[in-house]
Amino acid sequence: xxDQYAPFIIASYAAFVAIIGGLGLYLVIDQRLQKRALAxxxxxxxxxxxxR
Amino acid sequence: xxxxxxxxxxxxxxxxxxLPWFAGATVLVFATGxxxxxxxxxxxxxxxxxxxxxxxxxxxxxxxxxxxxxMSISAIGTLVWRHPLADVxxxxxxxxxxxxxxxxxxxxxxxxxxxxxxxxxxxxRLTSVLVLFLVYAGIMALWRAIDDPGRAARAVAIxxxxxxxxxxxxxxxxxxxxxxxxPASVFRLDGPTIYPAMLYPLLMMGVAFALLAITxxxxxxxxxLMRRRIRTLNILEAERLDSRVAA
Numbered sequence: 001x002x003d004q005y006a007p008f009i010i011a012s013y014a015a016f017v018a019i020i021g022g023l024g025l026y027l028v029i030d031q032r033l034q035k036r037a038l039a040x041x042x043x044x045x046x047x048x049x050x051x052r
Numbered sequence: 053x054x055x056x057x058x059x060x061x062x063x064x065x066x067x068x069x070x071l072p073w074f075a076g077a078t079v080l081v082f083a084t085g086x087x088x089x090x091x092x093x094x095x096x097x098x099x100x101x102x103x104x105x106x107x108x109x110x111x112x113x114x115x116x117x118x119x120x121x122x123m124s125i126s127a128i129g130t131l132v133w134r135h136p137l138a139d140v141x142x143x144x145x146x147x148x149x150x151x152x153x154x155x156x157x158x159x160x161x162x163x164x165x166x167x168x169x170x171x172x173x174x175x176x177r178l179t180s181v182l183v184l185f186l187v188y189a190g191i192m193a194l195w196r197a198i199d200d201p202g203r204a205a206r207a208v209a210i211x212x213x214x215x216x217x218x219x220x221x222x223x224x225x226x227x228x229x230x231x232x233x234x235p236a237s238v239f240r241l242d243g244p245t246i247y248p249a250m251l252y253p254l255l256m257m258g259v260a261f262a263l264l265a266i267t268x269x270x271x272x273x274x275x276x277l278m279r280r281r282i283r284t285l286n287i288l289e290a291e292r293l294d295s296r297v298a299a
Binding site: 001002003005006008009011012013015016019020023024027030031034035037038041042044045046 | 264286
Protein backbone atom coordinates (compact mmCIF):
# COMPACT_ATOMS: atom_id res chain seq x y z
CA UNK A 1 0.00 0.00 0.00
CA UNK A 2 1.16 3.58 -0.82
CA ASP A 3 4.14 2.33 -2.96
CA GLN A 4 7.52 3.80 -2.16
CA TYR A 5 5.87 6.87 -0.60
CA ALA A 6 4.58 5.03 2.47
CA PRO A 7 7.14 6.58 4.90
CA PHE A 8 6.13 10.12 3.88
CA ILE A 9 2.39 9.42 4.12
CA ILE A 10 2.66 7.59 7.46
CA ALA A 11 4.97 10.29 8.87
CA SER A 12 2.48 13.01 7.83
CA TYR A 13 -0.46 11.35 9.58
CA ALA A 14 1.72 10.54 12.61
CA ALA A 15 2.76 14.20 12.86
CA PHE A 16 -0.91 15.24 12.70
CA VAL A 17 -1.88 12.76 15.45
CA ALA A 18 1.09 13.75 17.64
CA ILE A 19 0.55 17.53 17.34
CA ILE A 20 -3.25 17.73 17.45
CA GLY A 21 -3.55 14.79 19.86
CA GLY A 22 -0.92 16.36 22.11
CA LEU A 23 -2.76 19.68 22.07
CA GLY A 24 -6.07 17.93 22.83
CA LEU A 25 -4.49 16.14 25.78
CA TYR A 26 -3.00 19.40 27.07
CA LEU A 27 -6.42 21.11 26.82
CA VAL A 28 -8.13 18.30 28.75
CA ILE A 29 -5.47 18.23 31.52
CA ASP A 30 -5.46 22.04 31.78
CA GLN A 31 -9.26 22.17 32.15
CA ARG A 32 -9.22 19.46 34.84
CA LEU A 33 -6.59 21.39 36.80
CA GLN A 34 -8.56 24.64 36.54
CA LYS A 35 -11.81 22.89 37.54
CA ARG A 36 -10.14 21.42 40.62
CA ALA A 37 -8.58 24.76 41.60
CA LEU A 38 -11.89 26.57 41.09
CA ALA A 39 -13.84 24.03 43.16
CA UNK A 40 -11.26 24.36 45.97
CA UNK A 41 -11.44 28.16 45.91
CA UNK A 42 -15.24 28.25 45.83
CA UNK A 43 -15.49 26.05 48.91
CA UNK A 44 -13.13 28.46 50.72
CA UNK A 45 -15.32 31.47 49.89
CA UNK A 46 -17.37 32.81 52.83
CA UNK A 47 -21.09 32.12 52.53
CA UNK A 48 -23.26 35.18 51.97
CA UNK A 49 -25.84 35.75 54.66
CA UNK A 50 -29.14 37.39 53.75
CA UNK A 51 -29.89 40.69 55.49
CA ARG A 52 -33.34 41.88 56.42
CA UNK B 53 -28.91 40.03 21.62
CA UNK B 54 -25.13 40.68 21.48
CA UNK B 55 -25.10 41.75 25.13
CA UNK B 56 -26.76 38.47 26.05
CA UNK B 57 -24.34 36.42 23.93
CA UNK B 58 -21.37 38.33 25.32
CA UNK B 59 -22.20 37.16 28.81
CA UNK B 60 -19.60 34.58 30.00
CA UNK B 61 -22.27 32.81 32.08
CA UNK B 62 -24.45 32.39 28.99
CA UNK B 63 -21.46 31.11 27.02
CA UNK B 64 -20.52 28.58 29.73
CA UNK B 65 -24.11 27.30 29.93
CA UNK B 66 -24.61 26.88 26.18
CA UNK B 67 -21.12 25.65 25.29
CA UNK B 68 -21.46 23.02 28.02
CA UNK B 69 -24.62 21.73 26.38
CA UNK B 70 -23.37 21.91 22.78
CA LEU B 71 -19.79 20.62 23.18
CA PRO B 72 -20.65 16.89 23.45
CA TRP B 73 -22.67 17.19 20.20
CA PHE B 74 -19.82 18.97 18.44
CA ALA B 75 -17.31 16.37 19.68
CA GLY B 76 -19.54 13.54 18.45
CA ALA B 77 -20.05 15.21 15.05
CA THR B 78 -16.26 15.74 14.77
CA VAL B 79 -15.54 12.02 15.30
CA LEU B 80 -18.26 11.00 12.84
CA VAL B 81 -17.25 13.41 10.06
CA PHE B 82 -13.55 12.66 10.64
CA ALA B 83 -14.12 8.91 10.28
CA THR B 84 -16.12 9.48 7.08
CA GLY B 85 -13.50 11.86 5.70
CA UNK B 86 -10.65 9.43 6.44
CA UNK B 87 -12.56 6.56 4.79
CA UNK B 88 -13.20 8.69 1.70
CA UNK B 89 -9.57 9.87 1.58
CA UNK B 90 -8.05 6.40 1.80
CA UNK B 91 -10.59 4.12 0.14
CA UNK B 92 -12.63 6.23 -2.27
CA UNK B 93 -10.19 8.86 -3.59
CA UNK B 94 -7.95 7.61 -6.41
CA UNK B 95 -4.17 8.17 -6.51
CA UNK B 96 -3.12 11.21 -8.55
CA UNK B 97 -1.93 10.52 -12.11
CA UNK B 98 1.28 12.46 -11.48
CA UNK B 99 1.78 12.49 -7.70
CA UNK B 100 0.61 8.94 -7.08
CA UNK B 101 -0.22 7.96 -3.50
CA UNK B 102 1.40 11.09 -2.01
CA UNK B 103 -1.89 12.83 -2.75
CA UNK B 104 -3.16 11.24 0.52
CA UNK B 105 -1.07 13.86 2.36
CA UNK B 106 -3.26 16.55 0.79
CA UNK B 107 -6.24 15.43 2.91
CA UNK B 108 -4.57 16.66 6.09
CA UNK B 109 -2.19 19.28 4.66
CA UNK B 110 -4.79 21.45 2.94
CA UNK B 111 -7.44 21.44 5.74
CA UNK B 112 -4.66 22.27 8.23
CA UNK B 113 -3.75 25.29 6.11
CA UNK B 114 -7.42 26.33 5.96
CA UNK B 115 -7.72 26.09 9.75
CA UNK B 116 -4.48 28.02 10.29
CA UNK B 117 -5.96 30.90 8.24
CA UNK B 118 -9.51 30.51 9.62
CA UNK B 119 -8.35 30.70 13.25
CA UNK B 120 -6.14 33.69 12.56
CA UNK B 121 -9.02 35.47 10.81
CA UNK B 122 -11.21 34.74 13.83
CA MET B 123 -8.48 36.09 16.14
CA SER B 124 -8.30 39.27 14.06
CA ILE B 125 -12.08 39.77 14.38
CA SER B 126 -11.76 39.14 18.13
CA ALA B 127 -8.91 41.67 18.26
CA ILE B 128 -11.24 44.30 16.79
CA GLY B 129 -13.83 43.22 19.36
CA THR B 130 -11.28 43.78 22.13
CA LEU B 131 -10.02 47.16 20.91
CA VAL B 132 -13.27 48.71 19.67
CA TRP B 133 -16.14 47.20 21.68
CA ARG B 134 -14.30 45.76 24.71
CA HIS B 135 -16.40 42.64 24.16
CA PRO B 136 -16.08 40.50 27.33
CA LEU B 137 -15.44 37.28 25.39
CA ALA B 138 -13.29 38.72 22.59
CA ASP B 139 -9.92 38.44 24.33
CA VAL B 140 -10.88 35.07 25.83
CA UNK B 141 -11.58 33.87 22.28
CA UNK B 142 -8.29 35.34 21.05
CA UNK B 143 -6.22 33.74 23.78
CA UNK B 144 -7.88 30.33 23.38
CA UNK B 145 -7.46 30.30 19.57
CA UNK B 146 -3.71 31.05 19.44
CA UNK B 147 -2.29 27.60 20.44
CA UNK B 148 -4.87 25.81 18.28
CA UNK B 149 -3.99 27.96 15.26
CA UNK B 150 -0.28 27.44 15.92
CA UNK B 151 -0.80 23.65 16.07
CA UNK B 152 -2.64 23.58 12.72
CA UNK B 153 0.03 25.80 11.15
CA UNK B 154 2.74 23.43 12.41
CA UNK B 155 0.86 20.43 10.97
CA UNK B 156 0.59 22.31 7.67
CA UNK B 157 4.35 23.05 7.62
CA UNK B 158 5.42 19.50 8.55
CA UNK B 159 3.02 17.71 6.20
CA UNK B 160 3.97 20.16 3.44
CA UNK B 161 7.65 19.33 3.94
CA UNK B 162 6.88 15.59 3.90
CA UNK B 163 4.89 16.04 0.68
CA UNK B 164 7.55 18.29 -0.84
CA UNK B 165 10.42 15.84 -0.45
CA UNK B 166 9.09 13.13 -2.82
CA UNK B 167 7.46 15.63 -5.22
CA UNK B 168 9.90 18.57 -5.35
CA UNK B 169 13.01 16.73 -4.19
CA UNK B 170 13.38 18.92 -1.10
CA UNK B 171 11.74 19.36 2.29
CA UNK B 172 11.98 23.14 2.21
CA UNK B 173 12.53 26.06 -0.13
CA UNK B 174 12.36 29.78 0.73
CA UNK B 175 9.39 30.08 -1.56
CA UNK B 176 6.82 32.88 -0.99
CA ARG B 177 4.00 30.55 0.13
CA LEU B 178 6.16 28.43 2.44
CA THR B 179 7.92 31.43 3.96
CA SER B 180 4.68 33.37 4.56
CA VAL B 181 3.16 30.33 6.34
CA LEU B 182 6.32 30.07 8.46
CA VAL B 183 5.87 33.77 9.33
CA LEU B 184 2.26 32.97 10.35
CA PHE B 185 3.55 30.27 12.71
CA LEU B 186 6.07 32.72 14.21
CA VAL B 187 3.32 35.33 14.69
CA TYR B 188 1.19 32.73 16.50
CA ALA B 189 4.20 31.91 18.71
CA GLY B 190 4.77 35.64 19.36
CA ILE B 191 1.12 36.11 20.38
CA MET B 192 1.32 33.17 22.80
CA ALA B 193 4.54 34.57 24.28
CA LEU B 194 2.99 38.03 24.70
CA TRP B 195 0.00 36.59 26.59
CA ARG B 196 2.45 35.02 29.05
CA ALA B 197 4.66 38.10 29.31
CA ILE B 198 1.99 40.48 30.68
CA ASP B 199 0.31 39.59 33.99
CA ASP B 200 -2.77 41.82 33.77
CA PRO B 201 -5.24 40.15 31.34
CA GLY B 202 -6.75 43.50 30.25
CA ARG B 203 -3.39 45.01 29.28
CA ALA B 204 -2.24 41.74 27.71
CA ALA B 205 -5.44 41.58 25.63
CA ARG B 206 -4.91 45.07 24.19
CA ALA B 207 -1.22 44.43 23.39
CA VAL B 208 -2.06 41.07 21.80
CA ALA B 209 -4.93 42.61 19.82
CA ILE B 210 -2.55 45.14 18.25
CA UNK B 211 0.01 42.43 17.43
CA UNK B 212 -2.75 40.23 15.98
CA UNK B 213 -3.96 43.02 13.68
CA UNK B 214 -0.40 43.74 12.51
CA UNK B 215 0.06 40.01 11.83
CA UNK B 216 -3.20 39.96 9.85
CA UNK B 217 -1.34 41.76 7.04
CA UNK B 218 0.28 38.39 6.36
CA UNK B 219 -3.08 36.73 5.52
CA UNK B 220 -3.53 38.20 2.01
CA UNK B 221 0.18 37.60 1.38
CA UNK B 222 -0.31 33.88 2.15
CA UNK B 223 -3.49 33.70 0.06
CA UNK B 224 -2.14 35.47 -3.02
CA UNK B 225 1.58 34.56 -2.77
CA UNK B 226 1.12 31.84 -5.39
CA UNK B 227 -0.39 34.38 -7.81
CA UNK B 228 1.92 37.33 -7.09
CA UNK B 229 5.23 35.45 -7.26
CA UNK B 230 6.68 32.50 -9.14
CA UNK B 231 6.53 29.80 -6.54
CA UNK B 232 7.23 26.09 -6.37
CA UNK B 233 3.90 25.72 -4.56
CA UNK B 234 0.95 25.10 -6.85
CA PRO B 235 -1.74 27.81 -7.25
CA ALA B 236 -5.17 27.56 -5.56
CA SER B 237 -7.28 24.69 -6.91
CA VAL B 238 -10.36 24.72 -4.64
CA PHE B 239 -11.36 28.31 -3.76
CA ARG B 240 -11.18 29.97 -7.19
CA LEU B 241 -13.47 32.46 -8.88
CA ASP B 242 -13.90 30.10 -11.85
CA GLY B 243 -14.64 27.10 -9.60
CA PRO B 244 -12.47 24.23 -8.34
CA THR B 245 -10.05 22.65 -10.82
CA ILE B 246 -9.51 19.55 -8.73
CA TYR B 247 -11.01 16.20 -9.86
CA PRO B 248 -14.38 15.61 -8.07
CA ALA B 249 -13.33 12.18 -6.72
CA MET B 250 -10.56 14.00 -4.84
CA LEU B 251 -12.51 17.19 -4.11
CA TYR B 252 -15.33 15.57 -2.07
CA PRO B 253 -13.02 13.74 0.38
CA LEU B 254 -11.03 16.97 0.73
CA LEU B 255 -14.18 18.99 1.49
CA MET B 256 -15.31 16.32 3.97
CA MET B 257 -11.92 16.55 5.72
CA GLY B 258 -12.27 20.35 5.63
CA VAL B 259 -15.59 20.09 7.51
CA ALA B 260 -14.02 17.60 9.98
CA PHE B 261 -11.09 19.95 10.66
CA ALA B 262 -13.47 22.91 11.09
CA LEU B 263 -15.57 20.96 13.61
CA LEU B 264 -12.39 19.90 15.43
CA ALA B 265 -11.09 23.48 15.55
CA ILE B 266 -14.44 24.87 16.79
CA THR B 267 -14.76 22.14 19.45
CA UNK B 268 -11.19 22.69 20.70
CA UNK B 269 -11.66 26.45 20.66
CA UNK B 270 -14.90 26.41 22.68
CA UNK B 271 -13.33 23.94 25.13
CA UNK B 272 -10.23 26.13 25.54
CA UNK B 273 -12.45 29.23 26.00
CA UNK B 274 -14.26 27.48 28.88
CA UNK B 275 -10.88 26.72 30.50
CA UNK B 276 -9.77 30.34 30.07
CA LEU B 277 -12.99 31.62 31.68
CA MET B 278 -12.34 29.28 34.64
CA ARG B 279 -8.76 30.59 34.89
CA ARG B 280 -10.08 34.17 35.05
CA ARG B 281 -12.65 33.26 37.70
CA ILE B 282 -9.82 31.70 39.75
CA ARG B 283 -7.79 34.90 39.39
CA THR B 284 -10.76 37.02 40.56
CA LEU B 285 -11.42 34.74 43.54
CA ASN B 286 -7.72 34.79 44.48
CA ILE B 287 -7.72 38.61 44.40
CA LEU B 288 -10.88 38.72 46.52
CA GLU B 289 -9.36 36.31 49.02
CA ALA B 290 -6.14 38.33 49.20
CA GLU B 291 -8.15 41.55 49.77
CA ARG B 292 -10.16 39.87 52.52
CA LEU B 293 -7.01 38.65 54.26
CA ASP B 294 -5.48 42.12 53.88
CA SER B 295 -8.48 43.85 55.47
CA ARG B 296 -8.43 41.30 58.33
CA VAL B 297 -4.74 42.04 58.99
CA ALA B 298 -5.41 45.81 58.85
CA ALA B 299 -8.29 45.48 61.36
